[in-house]
Amino acid sequence: MKKLNPSRSKFLRISLALLVLGSMILLALSETVISIVWAQEFPSITKPYSRISNNFKIPDLRHSDPELPATIIASQVDLFTSGPETDRAVTGNFSFLPTQTPHEFTTPLPNDVKAILVDLNKPATLPTALPEEKFRFAKADITGSLSESELRIGDILTITLPGEVAFNKDFPVDRKGQLILPEAGSLVVAGMTIEKARSEIRGKLSRIYRDLERLNIVIKERRLFITVLGYVKTPGPIELSGDGTVQTAIAAAGGLTQGAQLDRIKVRRGTQELVFDYKKYLDTGDINILPELKPLDVVFVPASPRTGNVQIDFDGRTLSEAGDGAEDRSAVKIFGEVNKPGTFAYKEGATVVDIIMRAGGVSRYSSVEQIHVLNNGVPSMFNLDAYLQSGDKNILPELKQGATIFVPKQNDQLKQGSNSVFVMGEVQRPGSFELKGKTGFIDLLANAGGPTRYAETNNIRILRSDGTLASFNLPAFTEGKGSPPPEIRLGDAIFVPGKAETNEPSWLKIAPTRAVQMIGAVNRPGRVEWSDEMSILDLLSQAGGPIALADVANIQILKNQNDRAQPIKFNLEKFLSEGGAISALPKIHAGYVVNVPVLPVSPNDTKGSWARLSSDVSIYIMGQVGIPGRYAFTGNLSFLDILSAANGPTTNADIRNIRVSHRGRKGSFVSKVNLARYFETGDDTLLPKVRAGDVIFIPDRNKEWLEDRKEATIRVLGAINKPGRYRWSDDMTILDLLAEAGGPRGDALDSKILVVNFKADGEQARLFDLFSFAKTGDISKLPIVRAGDLVYVPNASQSEMKIFTDLLQTGVSAVSTGALIKTLGK
Amino acid sequence: MRICIRKLITPIIFSALCTMNAACTPWPIEGTGGFAERRSSVSPELSDLANRLKYAIEQGARTSYAAQTAEAELQLTRAQRTWDAGFIEDYTKNYQILEVLVRDIESHGTSTQGPRKRIN
Structure with missing residues (x-):
């Protein structure tokens, strides 16, 4: 091994050290750059939001690695309910879509959220193992800030300048993008950053105010001025919060009206026009479908072509049941014997069966063997019955845009057969009816719902299949007078004619439920077609008014209520003389009967x-x-x-x-x-x-006593001034009776008045001594007298002494006469 | 002459006795009960009925059921007179009618039934 030079070795050591140092510096620099980048994209919030909507946006979390999953469960997102980070933190799971920007929370945020902190140092719960360094971001501060945004029309600035009364209030950016500053005039700020605007405002005010050191300008609130037109309940300009969307705009305009077309709503921005499918947004909840609104945008909601060219109120549900086809050219039309005929939107691959199902299926009267299908003007026949039995898809015709389907009625087919009879004219349900077995004329008439009120039933005609004619009188038959119903054969036709027209409309044509019957003392009594807006005065006018002898003080109204007639009275005479509220007039409704009575002409009349x-x-x-x-x-x-x-x-x-x-x-x-x-x-x-x-x-002064029964009267006889029959009342006494009869005469034997009583167990006579009673007043001596009794007042000649003296006188005379005759005879 | 007078005395006395016998035909006894409502000597049961009727009149029967009350008062008078006169059968009949009338008047206060038919 070659030994290194010591100086060279030193150089190498220094170089190595420098390399390590450089690497460390480079590494440090790289992290600094990342931090700087995030610091730019996640700037700190200088002041809390006044309001954060559910769609609050956070900056881009986009990454460059295409292998990363599209969705990250961002458990590291903390929500703070107030400014300081020490406050309550709410951790939520929010979806981040890395390929889209800006990202939005799709989970509703609490209303009191004041800040959002994204702690990227915490690793996310990733669906797959991911290189951790890809997410090792610096702790990012807070997302987006109003202070860094450009000012827009609708923003509200708060400008404070202590000591100046004209300030310390809100200054909105108007529709021209300008602020109106006190004494300084207008200043266009829309499009400026807040810092730029501050500078411009300060410069503008410095011409008027000297001390602007304590001038403070902040954005208080963002608003959005837009206009909503078209099929909304209250079209016009509206004001939204700064983060308003199309949905909130429509809601602010009162919501959509029935007949709005949802898939072609437009947003106009200057000359630009954005068309979007609002229905799709409602179906999916994908907020990205909605275009972002900007100040002075115009949202236009068009009308569905199904609403037609005439403005009428219609029922949206009914319209919806009639199909959802929005465009005539592509929609599929189906009619005939289906439960909900209508126009339905065309979908690729849709079959006749699909459309029939959307139309509520076929009705019970449909002829499912012969369904007509018109594709691009080419007719074809579809046998639904055969398709359901075989399952052969080749039978099923392919539907194209604008196709027309017709499901015919089964009876229509019967008409062509020879086993039916036709019933026409004034019957409830004219048509052809099958003639089976013993079906007769009356059966057919009943199947047709019977004759209508306009039918001339005494001359019903039967048109025979061989061309001959027959007639039948139904009323006469029902009364047992006429001929029996004619025999009906296959192919015959029964015609029930209408009543002959007259110059005046038949009173039958006004149904009882629409008429009031006016009877009695009016000039033109009759049935009057009625509308509830009219009053009884209108009714009397229509009837020509009351006649001279009409008793208008006692007009009788027969009220028809719950199938019962209830009489009420109305004093028109009092109303006309004293007046009163029109609403106090009795309410007349169709079906009532109004009678004006007649006053008698004279009592001497019949x-x-x-x-x-x-x-x-x-x-x-x-x-x-x-x-x-x-x-x-x-x-x-x-x-x-x-x-x-x-x-x-x-x-x-x-x-x-x-x-x-x-x-x-x-x-x-x-x-x-x-x-x-x-x-x-x-x-x-x-x-x-x-x-x-x-x-x-x-009463009559002259009492007619003789008309009274003997049991009801008392006979007073004898020595009385007015003998006769007298009426008796049990509260009278014999004294009253004697007084009524004028009292005893002068020759009356008033001490021996006789009373004959007729009692239940026989008769008896009693004595009444009037003279003695007059002397003593003893009422116990008054005899009972009752109706039917007899009172007899004897004559004085009928007293015992008188009789005695008379007899004695007679006897003495007789004896004297006898003795004298005897003496003379000697 | 003495003989003649003696002969006349016998027929004269006989004639006088016959005349006195003829003149002494008996008169009926005196009647009573003609004004018995002014007296209190009535039967106990009639007295009870009279008191009930009097109470009903104090309760306003004369205003509310005038016809029935007047009829009852008349029947009471009849009953009192027949009792006092000794017409027992007539009294019994009058008493029964009066009892029905008084009961009817009393029952009006608790019943909605109409007046009962008169019993004759």
Whole structure:
């Protein structure tokens, strides 16, 4: 081995040392460069954000190694809820897509996040083993800062200058990109960095203000002025936060309206126009589909071509069910016997079956053997039934853009057959019907839903297949008078004609559910087609108004409610005289019946007119008046009015004992009116208050006793001034009866008044000594007297003493005469 | 002459006795009960009914059930008079009618049934 020169060896040692030192320096320099690079891309936040949205962006984490996985679970991302790093840290898992920039958190951030710290020194949980040095980054500080961004239209600056009142407030960057500075005027700052803007503002203000040392300018908030037009609920200019997106812009414009086309929303920026698929964004949630908004952008939401050229309100769900085809040229149209005919968007590889399924499947009446498919103007026939049975895909025609599919109706095929009968004209469901077995005329008519209200059923015609004609009278048949229904044969046609047209439209054509029936005392009673916006006054006008004798104070309205008619009353007379709210008029609806009663012409008229007068608006007067009867009565009339209307009391009327029975009140109440005393005194309080329903009776002065039954009267006979039959009441006594009969005559034997009682177990006679009673007043000596009894007042000649003296006188005379004759004979 | 007078005395006395017998035909006894409602001597059960009716009238029966109350008062008078006059069968009938009427008036306070039919 060759021995080295000591100087050379020293050189080598020095060189080696220098090499090691250089390597170390280079290594140190390289790390410094990385740190510098990250320091530029992750600048420190000089002040906390006032608000951080869910889509807050962090700087690029892009790397150059294509072998790295596309996704890194970034467990090293810490979120701080306030500025200092010592505050609460929330560690979350966020996806980083290294190939895209800028990156966004797709996981919602808490609202109180004030800063984001990315600690790249912590190795990520990587799906595969990765070279660790690739992630050994310096501890990066905080992501993006407003202070480093360019100023934009909509930003709000806070300019403070202690001691100056004009400052210390917010200064927005207006739509022209300029600030309006106090006394200094406008200054365009949009597009400048904040530092540049500070310098410009300071320079502008220095012309006005001397001491600007304590001038402080910071960005307070970022806003976004954009305009949203098209199919949104409230199109117009809106203001968003600085990180607003298309979705927040649409939401701020009230949201989309029905009929908006989602896949062609545009963002106009000056002359540039960006079209994006908002529907795809809603389907996938991929925020990168949405273009980033910038100040003064215009978001335009177009209308779907399915909305047509006429602006109408439509139901979005119905429209959606009718298909989702947005473009007529490429969409596939399907109609006929499917559940949801419509236009559907074309998709590559779609088959007829796919489209039928999207149309809700075929209906029960469909003819699935003969589905018509039109591809590029070339018709073809598809047998769905055969396809489902065989599974042969060759049967399945390929669909092309703009294809048309028609599923025919099964009945259409029947029409061509010879086993059907046609029912036409005024039936509910005209069409062809299969004739099977014992199907008859009535069966066919029933299958067709029966005749409509316009049908002329008394002349139904049957057109025979051999060309002959027959007719049938259905009403006569149902009444058992007409001929039986004709026999129906294959190929026949039944024609139900409509009623013959007249000059005036048939009243049948106004359904009861649309008409009000106006009856009674109006000039043109009848059915009136009704609309709820009209009132009862409109109805009366339409009916020509009430006639002269109409009782408009008692209009009757028969209300139709829940299949029950309920009467209500309306006093039009009161409404017309006193007025009132129009809303107080009774509500009339179709189906109601309105009756205007007729007032009687005169009480002397036939009673027929009175029968129509409602009893609860009448008053009754009977007895000794000129014209007794039932009279129309209102609350404005009095007792004397109704007495005068009945031509007043007759000469036989007992006006001291007029009775008024007050009905319709709680309890029974009869008042007695002494009209004679009223005429003597003129005191109105003697007159009773009468109202509708009351009964007035004026009795007769001359009692007709003979009409009373013998059991109800008492006979008073004998020596009495007015013997006869008398009415009896059990609250009377014999004294009342004698007084009523005028008292005993002068020759009456008043100490021997006889009373014959007819009691249940026989008859008996009792004595009443009026004379003795008059002397003693002993009421126990009053005999009982009841209806049917007899009271006899004897004559004084019937006393014992009188009889005795008479007999004695007669005897003495006889004896004297006999003795005298005997003496003379001797 | 003495003989003649003696002969006349016998027929004269006979005639006078016959005349007195004819003149003394008996009159019926005096009647009672004609104003018995003014007296309190009625049967105990009728007194009870009268008190019930009086209570019902104090409760307003004369206003609320005027016709029935008037009928009951009339029946009470009839019953009192027939009792006092000794018409037992008539009294019994009147008493039963009165009892029904009073019960009807009393039951109106607790029942919604209409007045019962009159019993004759």
